[in-house]
Amino acid sequence: MNPTLSDFPFLSAIMLSCILGLVAILVIPGRQKGLIRWVSAFSSGLSLILGIFLFAAYDRTQGGLQFVEKIVWMKSLGIHYFNAVDGFNLPLLLLTGIVHFTGVLTMWELEERVKEFFALYFVLVTGVFGFFMSMDLFFLFVWYDVSLFPMYPLIVIWGSTRKEYGAMKLFLYLLAGSALILPAMIYLFVQSGGVGFDLFGMMQPGTFSPFQQKFAFLFLYLGFGILAGVWPFHTWSPSGHVAAPTSVSMLHAGVLMKLGAFGVLRVAIFLCPEGWQYWAPWMAVLATIGIVYGVLVGLTQTDLKYVVAYSSVSHMGIVGLGLATVTAQGLTGAVYQMFAHGIMTALLFSSVGYLHDKTDTKSIPELGGMSRIMPVASAYFIVGAFAGMGVPGFANFWAELTVILSAFKVYPVSGVAAVSALVISALFMLRVVQKTFYGEKNQRFAGLPDVSPALGFPRMVLIATLVLFGFFPSLMLDVIQPSVFAFMEGLPK
Amino acid sequence: MTWMLIAPELYFCFMAAVFFTFGMTARPEAKQDGLYLTALGLALGAVVVSTACGCLQGSFSTIYRVDLFSQVFKAFLAMGYFLVICICPELPGIEPKRRPEFYLLLSVCTLGMMMLVSSVELLTIYIALELSSYSLYILVALRRGEGRHFEAGIKYFLLGAAASAVTLFGMASIYGACGETNLPAILNAVSTNAHSPMLMVGLVLTLSGFFFKLALFPFHFWAPNVYEGAANQVTAYIATATKAGAIALVLRFATLGAESTYFVHLLVVLAVVSMTLGNLAAVVQKDLKRLLAYSAVAHAGYVLIGILCMSENGFAAAIFYAAAYLTMNFICFLVLVKVADQGGNLEVVELAGLHRRSPILAVSMMAGVFSLGGLPPTIGFTGKFLVFTAAMEKGYFSLVLIGMINVLISLYYYVLVVKAAYFSEPEESLPAIRLSFPTKVMILAILTVIVVGGFYPDFLYSLALSAAKALVA
Numbered sequence: 001m002n003p004t005l006s007d008f009p010f011l012s013a014i015m016l017s018c019i020l021g022l023v024a025i026l027v028i029p030g031r032q033k034g035l036i037r038w039v040s041a042f043s044s045g046l047s048l049i050l051g052i053f054l055f056a057a058y059d060r061t062q063g064g065l066q067f068v069e070k071i072v073w074m075k076s077l078g079i080h081y082f083n084a085v086d087g088f089n090l091p092l093l094l095l096t097g098i099v100h101f102t103g104v105l106t107m108w109e110l111e112e113r114v115k116e117f118f119a120l121y122f123v124l125v126t127g128v129f130g131f132f133m134s135m136d137l138f139f140l141f142v143w144y145d146v147s148l149f150p151m152y153p154l155i156v157i158w159g160s161t162r163k164e165y166g167a168m169k170l171f172l173y174l175l176a177g178s179a180l181i182l183p184a185m186i187y188l189f190v191q192s193g194g195v196g197f198d199l200f201g202m203m204q205p206g207t208f209s210p211f212q213q214k215f216a217f218l219f220l221y222l223g224f225g226i227l228a229g230v231w232p233f234h235t236w237s238p239s240g241h242v243a244a245p246t247s248v249s250m251l252h253a254g255v256l257m258k259l260g261a262f263g264v265l266r267v268a269i270f271l272c273p274e275g276w277q278y279w280a281p282w283m284a285v286l287a288t289i290g291i292v293y294g295v296l297v298g299l300t301q302t303d304l305k306y307v308v309a310y311s312s313v314s315h316m317g318i319v320g321l322g323l324a325t326v327t328a329q330g331l332t333g334a335v336y337q338m339f340a341h342g343i344m345t346a347l348l349f350s351s352v353g354y355l356h357d358k359t360d361t362k363s364i365p366e367l368g369g370m371s372r373i374m375p376v377a378s379a380y381f382i383v384g385a386f387a388g389m390g391v392p393g394f395a396n397f398w399a400e401l402t403v404i405l406s407a408f409k410v411y412p413v414s415g416v417a418a419v420s421a422l423v424i425s426a427l428f429m430l431r432v433v434q435k436t437f438y439g440e441k442n443q444r445f446a447g448l449p450d451v452s453p454a455l456g457f458p459r460m461v462l463i464a465t466l467v468l469f470g471f472f473p474s475l476m477l478d479v480i481q482p483s484v485f486a487f488m489e490g491l492p493k
Numbered sequence: 494m495t496w497m498l499i500a501p502e503l504y505f506c507f508m509a510a511v512f513f514t515f516g517m518t519a520r521p522e523a524k525q526d527g528l529y530l531t532a533l534g535l536a537l538g539a540v541v542v543s544t545a546c547g548c549l550q551g552s553f554s555t556i557y558r559v560d561l562f563s564q565v566f567k568a569f570l571a572m573g574y575f576l577v578i579c580i581c582p583e584l585p586g587i588e589p590k591r592r593p594e595f596y597l598l599l600s601v602c603t604l605g606m607m608m609l610v611s612s613v614e615l616l617t618i619y620i621a622l623e624l625s626s627y628s629l630y631i632l633v634a635l636r637r638g639e640g641r642h643f644e645a646g647i648k649y650f651l652l653g654a655a656a657s658a659v660t661l662f663g664m665a666s667i668y669g670a671c672g673e674t675n676l677p678a679i680l681n682a683v684s685t686n687a688h689s690p691m692l693m694v695g696l697v698l699t700l701s702g703f704f705f706k707l708a709l710f711p712f713h714f715w716a717p718n719v720y721e722g723a724a725n726q727v728t729a730y731i732a733t734a735t736k737a738g739a740i741a742l743v744l745r746f747a748t749l750g751a752e753s754t755y756f757v758h759l760l761v762v763l764a765v766v767s768m769t770l771g772n773l774a775a776v777v778q779k780d781l782k783r784l785l786a787y788s789a790v791a792h793a794g795y796v797l798i799g800i801l802c803m804s805e806n807g808f809a810a811a812i813f814y815a816a817a818y819l820t821m822n823f824i825c826f827l828v829l830v831k832v833a834d835q836g837g838n839l840e841v842v843e844l845a846g847l848h849r850r851s852p853i854l855a856v857s858m859m860a861g862v863f864s865l866g867g868l869p870p871t872i873g874f875t876g877k878f879l880v881f882t883a884a885m886e887k888g889y890f891s892l893v894l895i896g897m898i899n900v901l902i903s904l905y906y907y908v909l910v911v912k913a914a915y916f917s918e919p920e921e922s923l924p925a926i927r928l929s930f931p932t933k934v935m936i937l938a939i940l941t942v943i944v945v946g947g948f949y950p951d952f953l954y955s956l957a958l959s960a961a962k963a964l965v966a
Contacts, residue, residue: 074951076958077882116848142869142947149868152908156916168908175904179897182878186885186893 009069010054011083011133014093017046018129022122030115037108040118044101047129051097055479058090063482065135065200073136078189078196082136087483088265089132091339091476092258096132098465099254099346100125102458103247106350109357109455110158110245117158120150121247128255132262137185137197140267141178147259148174151240151252158245160356161305166243173226173236177260180223181267184216188271203270205490210274217275220268221283227260229316231290238309246353249305253312254346258338261319265334269323273491280324281411287320288414295425304355304362307432308348311388314425315341321418322403325410328481328488333402335480340395340469344387347462351381354455358448364432369441374450378437380459385433387466389426395469395476498551498559499611501543501567505604508535509597516593529582532596536571536578539603543571555675556614561963562812565956566610566741569816573734574603576823577726579935585836586724588637595635599730602628606738613745615664615674622660622702625738626653629731636724637836645722652715656705663698666691676745683749696750697759703746706739708786709793710767717778720786725833728782729826732789733819740796740815744808744964751803760801765895768794772902781829781839784906785822788865791903792818798896799880802887808961810879813954817876817946821864824939828858831926841910845917851926855914857936862907864943867900872946872953879954 021043028036058066065084073079085093103121110117127147134140151174155167188202191212195201202208208216226233237257241249269276294314301307315337322334354377355370356362371378387394390401400422408415451459469476496503515528547568552558577599587595605625612618630653634646668674670692671682683692705712720728750756771790778784796818799811831854832847833839848855864873877900881893928936946953 073949074954076951076954142874145869145874149863153911153915156912164912168905171908172901172905175901179894179901182881183885183890183893183897186878186882187890189882190885 009083010050010067011069011085014047014050014054014097014129014133015126017043017050018122018126021046022119022126025115025119025122028115030113033111033114036114036118037104040104040122041101043122044097044104044125047125048097048101051094054085055090055094058085058479060478060482063087063486073139077138078194078198079138080136080196080198081139082198083133084135085133087480088335089262090479091335092132092255092262092342093129095258095339095342096125096128096255098461099251099342100128102346102350102461103250105458106250106353106455107245107247113157117154117245120154121251124150124154124251128251128259131259135199137189137199137202137267139197140199140263141182141185144181144259144263145175145178147256148178151244151248151256154248155240155244158248159243160245161242161303161362162239163243166239170236170240173233177223177226177233180219180226181263184219184223185267187219188212188216199266199270208272210278213272213275214278215275217268217272217279220272221264221279224260224263224268225286225320227257228264228320229257229260229290229313230286230320231293231313231317232286234290234294234313234316237313238306241309241312241349242303242305246350246357249349249353250346253309253349254342257312257316258319258342261316261323261334261338264320264323265331270487277326277491280326283324284321284407284411284414287317287324288411288417290314290317290320291418292421295421295428298425299428302364304352304364304367304432304436305349307364307429308345308352311348311425311429312341312345314421315345315388318400318403318418321407321411321414325403325406327406327410328484329402330406330410331484331488332477332480333399333404333406335484336395336473336476337399337403339476340387340399340466343462343465344384344394344396347380347384347459347466348388350459350462351377351384354451355381359445364435367436367442367445368439369437370445371437372441373445373448376456377451380451380456380463382433382437383463383466385429387470389429390422393470394466395473396466397470398473398477495551495553497546498549498553499557500546500549501539501571502604502607502611504539504542505600505607508539508600509604511535512593512597512600516597528592528596532578532581536575539571540568540575543568555677556617557608557611558613559611560966562741562744562960563611565812565960566737566815567607569737569819570603570606570610570734573730573737573819573823574599576827576935577730577734579932580729580827580830581726583834583836584724584726585834586636586638586726591635595632598628598632598635601625602632602730603734606735609738610741610745613676615668615676618742619657619661619664622742623657625735626657629653629735632727632730633719633723635727636722642722642724645719648722649715649719653705656702656712659698660702663695663701666695667699668695670695676749680749683752688753693750693753693756696746696756700743700746703739703742704763704793706735707743707793707796708789709763709797710770710790713767713771713790713793716786716789717783720782720789721780721838725782725826725830725836725838729823729830732785732826733823736789736793736822737815737819740800740811743797743800744811747800747803748965757801757803760797761889761892764794764797764801765892766794767791767797768896768899769902772899772906776902776906778906779840779842781841781844781910784841784910785825788903788906789822791899792865794899795877795880795896798884798889798892802883802889804883804887805958805961805965806886807880807883808964809954809957810876810883812957812960813879813950814876816953816957817864817872820939820942820946821861821871821873824857824861824936824943825865827936827939828854828861831928831932834926841913842917843919844910844913846919846923847914849925850923851928853928853933853936854926857940858914859911860940860943862910864947866904866907868904870944870947872943872950874947875950875954879950
């Protein structure tokens with residue numbers, strides 16, 4: 001067999017680019033902040049390029065698992081180092097690459113403990129990449145926790161607004177999630193009867209009895225659901241996002257919450273499809289409450305970051321609703337929404353972060369008329385807000401449309417509730433935009449500089465992505481759908 | 494050539510003799526460097542000898558058995574001894590004229606535990622146990638200072654003596670029930686007569702003495718005081734090497750009760766209470782050593798989960814956990830010794846500003862406590878993972894769930910330690926902590942073990958599995 005391009009371990013190369021970046025950062029003395037920034041940008045750029053390449057090179061007609069890397073890791077426990085991409089994780093790998101790269105650029109002006117910041121940031125991203133590409137349950141869990149623990153130092157050192165409280169709450173909530181996941185995971189491993197931790201070995205029909213699936217699904221759903229911001233376990237998310245520094249909020253709302261949703265999909269739904277079908281109506285109830293609740297609580301907020309954070313709770317509810325429909329369309333929409341919301345929310349957090357850095361406030365009443373002071377920075381936020389409202393032309397439109405259409409067929413009440421909530425949230429977002437960026441100008445901020453083109457670059461990348469996938473949704477749908485259809489066909493009827 | 498079988502023990506006897514000579518000849522005003530370098534060199538030799546004897550097999554009549562199980566633990570013990578010697582170059586907590594005795598007692602104690610892991614006869618076990626215990630009683634009281642250490646020393650001695658008495662009573666009951674003092678013979682008797690109450694009572698009482706060493710509930714009362722009262726290096730030794738020895742001993746005895754569900758249920762209760770109580774008590778501790786003492790109580794509970802599975806995988810998990818615990822606990826004590834350079838105790842808040850004073854120590858502390866807390870990718874996670882997997886194989890789902898909830902509680906106070914090291918600033922600026930080059934190398938080596946043990950535990954786990962096979966064989 002001739003070695004072909006797809007034999008090159010691209011997935012490991014992505015990980016390696018992060019790990020090498022991390023090692024380089026650790027070796028460089030802390031004084032040389034400029035060099036650390038450039039190394040970070042270079043390494044994150046490399047992983048983004050590899051991610052884009054994978055996305056382009058993925059064979060859409062063939063579908064299924066591609067770029068497979070599989071090595072026996074621990075024979076006695078049946079653990080494999082097993083990475084691959086399919087239609088489910090490819091969009092998320094691309095998302096991680098984009099948010100990672102733009103997050104590094106967004107933090108370009110950071111001056112305080114730069115070395116430690118980027119070192120922890122790279123640990124976090126390594127974990128996220130690993131989680132998305134891993135097809136082995138053991139590694140999945142290891143990477144999951146690797147991506148969680150840097151959150152605490154990142155928030156406590158560089159954060160703002162009740163950061164110690166927010167950080168501890170976030171840390172304990174998310175680890176409570178893994179306290180539910182690990183027993184369920186070991187339970188499935190033991191019940192699988194020697195298959196090991198190989199996800200595709202375990203998901204063969206008949207491996208687990210219906211009872212086992214219902215039982216384990218509950219734990220896995222709740223465990224990963226905490227990270228996905230499922231109501232009523234979402235309370236860590238607003239306080240954590242608000243306390244975190246800009247790029248960490250971006251990464252966290254943009255990517256980390258998807259870890260939870262993706263965990264529900266990849267572990268809970270893949271391994272326990274019968275549990276999924278059994279619990280789906282309850283998932284729909286929680287998701288619908290989350291959508292409505294996020295919007296309603298968002299209405300009362302006066303802090304820009306809280307507004308964005310609660311809109312995340314609501315948008316993640318849409319992902320949850322898509323997963324709860326148990327239809328191919330709903331799954332497709334959920335995966336698309338994970339991607340679109342990740343980019344959109346990263347854009348919003350990075351815009352708010354810039355305003356906050358310059359004006360030192362995030363309070364909507366204090367700001368005002370910002371579009372006349374910093375027109376470009378304002379434009380970034382406004383575009384993000386429009387994308388969030390589901391205006392056609394942005395990726396979010398397709399994603400939300402797909403989910404809501406499928407929800408109408410299965411759960412009409414949830415569909416109606418979700419649509420009304422989205423309408424209210426659109427009206428509300430418009431008011432936020434109006435109060436913050438138009439109207440009376442606050443003279444205190446009159447002389448502040450607008451965002452420079454260099455700092456604006458990461459936001460432009462995010463907007464371009466939203467528009468690209470908004471105008472050409474098939475770019476993404478062609479990737480997602482073959483895997484979704486293949487999975488749905490394999491389900492027990 | 495049968496003498497080769499006990500080469501590690503002989504080596505430790507030799508070491509004890511060397512330190513004894515030092516104690517007889519050294520003048521108090523003499524410089525201590527020669528003594529320390531001798532100790533370091535001998536300790537390194539001990540590691541080499543113990544590891545080299547790893548594959549030996551054989552026995553001395555029916556009293557003393559040398560197999561993979563005992564040899565693995567001897568290697569752990571020698572490793573723990575060596576690591577503790579590594580953090581002794583300053584020894585501000587011990588008076589200079591007492592230092593030869595300090596090394597002497599440390600060696601004798603390790604010798605006692607090495608004999609303990611090989612003994613398979615009740616009387617030998619008891620003698621070996623006392624050999625190590627008495628050395629520890631003196632070591633605890635050796636600390637320089639006014640009074641605190643006496644309280645700790647006396648408390649340890651009295652409670653330890655009581656525990657020994659209980660053990661003896663238990664051994665007498667076992668002998669009374671089956672007329673044997675030899676473990677394999679007792680095992681035979683047990684399998685024919687599993688439900689004899691006298692035998693079970695004897696077994697539980699005997700184990701009580703070993704649980705005392707392990708600081709398992711309800712035999713943990715000494716731990717906080719002794720940890721706090723003893724010199725930092727001695728505490729480090731008690732917290733690492735003696736725990737490994739105690740785990741080995743509990744493993745040997747627990748196999749006797751495998752048939753009895755009452756016995757297993759008792760262990761389940763002890764494990765649950767020990768984990769929960771240890772973690773909850775640790776939450777409110779301000780002194781770092783007391784915190785680690787209560788976390789030791791909790792960890793004793795985790796280890797016991799592995800043991801009470803009574804399966805090969807469970808025993809292997811417990812053996813793995815012993816090694817993991819030794820490594821990760823040691824690195825915490827290393828940081829403690831280096832930060833408290835006057836030999837005093839250390840409050841958690843006194844770690845403030847550590848990331849500035851010594852980044853490498855701050856990283857070590859973070860790796861150490863996160864590993865103790867069981868976050869991947871650390872050796873501590875793998876240990877818990879293996880223990881929980883073994884428990885799940887036996888169907889203890891709720892036990893695993895309780896264990897995970899405990900992990901969550903423990904992370905709260907571990908994170909507070911990390912927070913103190915990384916995010917708090919001291920009120921007045923403290924000087925940087927200088928580390929010698931060998932110390933840095935050692936820290937890097939231990940960190941590597943912690944991370945590699947989390948990502949690629951295959952080697953260590955296979956070793957533990959073979960040792961567990963040797964144990965049940």
